[in-house]
Amino acid sequence: MKSLWRLVLFVLLSIMLGQGVWIYYMYESYKQEFVWTIENSLANAVYMEISGRNEQLGGVISFAPYDVQDTSRYIRKKITSADTVFWVNIDRYDKYSTLKLAQFLIKDLLPIDIAKLDTLFRQEIGNSRYQIGNTYMEYIDLKDNRIIRSDKPKSLSGSYVSTREIPIDINNSQGIRAYAEVPSNAILRDMTIQLILSGSLILITLCCIFYLFYIISEQKKIEKMRQSSVNAMTHEFKRPISVAVTLANLIPIYKKDKNKTDRYSKNICQELNKLTSYTEQIQQISKSEKAELQLNKSEVNIRDFFSALKTKYTGTENDKADLQILLEVKRKSFYIDPVHFANVMDNLVENAIKYSEGKANVTVHVFERKGRLLISVKDKGVGMSWIDKNHIFERYYRSNHKEVQQKPGFGLGLTYVKLIVKGHDGTIRVKSRLGEGSEFIIEIPWTAYVET
Ligand code: ADP
Numbered sequence: 001m002k003s004l005w006r007l008v009l010f011v012l013l014s015i016m017l018g019q020g021v022w023i024y025y026m027y028e029s030y031k032q033e034f035v036w037t038i039e040n041s042l043a044n045a046v047y048m049e050i051s052g053r054n055e056q057l058g059g060v061i062s063f064a065p066y067d068v069q070d071t072s073r074y075i076r077k078k079i080t081s082a083d084t085v086f087w088v089n090i091d092r093y094d095k096y097s098t099l100k101l102a103q104f105l106i107k108d109l110l111p112i113d114i115a116k117l118d119t120l121f122r123q124e125i126g127n128s129r130y131q132i133g134n135t136y137m138e139y140i141d142l143k144d145n146r147i148i149r150s151d152k153p154k155s156l157s158g159s160y161v162s163t164r165e166i167p168i169d170i171n172n173s174q175g176i177r178a179y180a181e182v183p184s185n186a187i188l189r190d191m192t193i194q195l196i197l198s199g200s201l202i203l204i205t206l207c208c209i210f211y212l213f214y215i216i217s218e219q220k221k222i223e224k225m226r227q228s229s230v231n232a233m234t235h236e237f238k239r240p241i242s243v244a245v246t247l248a249n250l251i252p253i254y255k256k257d258k259n260k261t262d263r264y265s266k267n268i269c270q271e272l273n274k275l276t277s278y279t280e281q282i283q284q285i286s287k288s289e290k291a292e293l294q295l296n297k298s299e300v301n302i303r304d305f306f307s308a309l310k311t312k313y314t315g316t317e318n319d320k321a322d323l324q325i326l327l328e329v330k331r332k333s334f335y336i337d338p339v340h341f342a343n344v345m346d347n348l349v350e351n352a353i354k355y356s357e358g359k360a361n362v363t364v365h366v367f368e369r370k371g372r373l374l375i376s377v378k379d380k381g382v383g384m385s386w387i388d389k390n391h392i393f394e395r396y397y398r399s400n401h402k403e404v405q406q407k408p409g410f411g412l413g414l415t416y417v418k419l420i421v422k423g424h425d426g427t428i429r430v431k432s433r434l435g436e437g438s439e440f441i442i443e444i445p446w447t448a449y450v451e452t
Contacts, residue, residue, distance in 0.1 A: 030187040039163040041124030049117045133181035225396035229410040240271035281416040295337035321353045321360040328367040347413040348377040356381030373444045380437040
């Protein structure tokens, strides 16, 4: 199981890493596209600047000075300029040869106009889909890679990319290189869809990881609670059995003392009833898992039902509680499963007693509101925190508070209560404050009981 979680985690982390790498390379490829754009802009600007100078001198530049029939690499050409005639070797494989030739032809007559070149370069970038950011140029001696002239501003911010060197004379001795600020915002804007997709995938992956951890920790918690519940259950089951066995053994000894044997029999009955109630609760909870919960509902007199509850918790043996029952209903009967509903009330009252210090003060208030029957069980006991309030109806849940942990219990009582109340189409809610007591309110709808 552990290795499965590890594998899942590994896969999820790999997805996230993959996304990160994907985004990085996508950004780099968009950046490369920008580099190509500025390279083209620079090449175009150089051509245009030369053309401009050439035109100023009254010439026209031919960008394809090759003879179509001649396929040799080096072509010796006779060049006739305005007032001179000379021969040059043109390298067919050198794509800048025309440019260099043109530079060569006019360089002595009209030198390169740096300011114009810069303007043209920026204009060309402006014609592309990128906005013009900061740019500067460097003139390089290509023989020793020495920077002859640099327009680099003194303070630079942001990241810059540079073009290749574009040779600007026939002797391959001088080149030009342009630098431009990376338009990160524009690139990121271009990547919006990919970023959204990738972000959502990473978010989903993160949610999955957190959900996984949540499930693992929840499972561990439930397993721990289940384990301690089983331990408590074993203890709780053993107690009534051993009490009943001890008392049963005493009956033959005191068979002549009717008072004693009657009391022992009554106690045995009480302990065995407790055992039956426990087993019933567990049975119902496990049945509810299989959606097999069956209730035998019948019409029950409200007054009789709550009198029985009062009797159960009154008397010398039950002096741990001061139980008040307030009946404020006009209806005489309600439609319930008497056995299970009695167990529900027992659970609530017993909890109220169990989670109170000293003699418990418990009030059961039965009243009607908007055609619904409400039963409130209120105590002035230890109360509970809001975290506990959110979990007490969960299976095996028990508060971590010292006052609760000291008391016996296996965290199934309220799960059973909620199940039975639901079986009566009702709801149960709790109002409680730590140290101030708790109130459980059951609400049964109009349809769940009949008028007599
Ligand atoms: P158990 O009482 O066996 O622990 P329950 O399901 O009956 O199991 O109750 C679940 C938890 O709810 C208890 O462990 C306790 O933390 C809390 N609880 C229930 N009733 C009360 C109450 N009247 N006052 C304070 N806490 C209560």
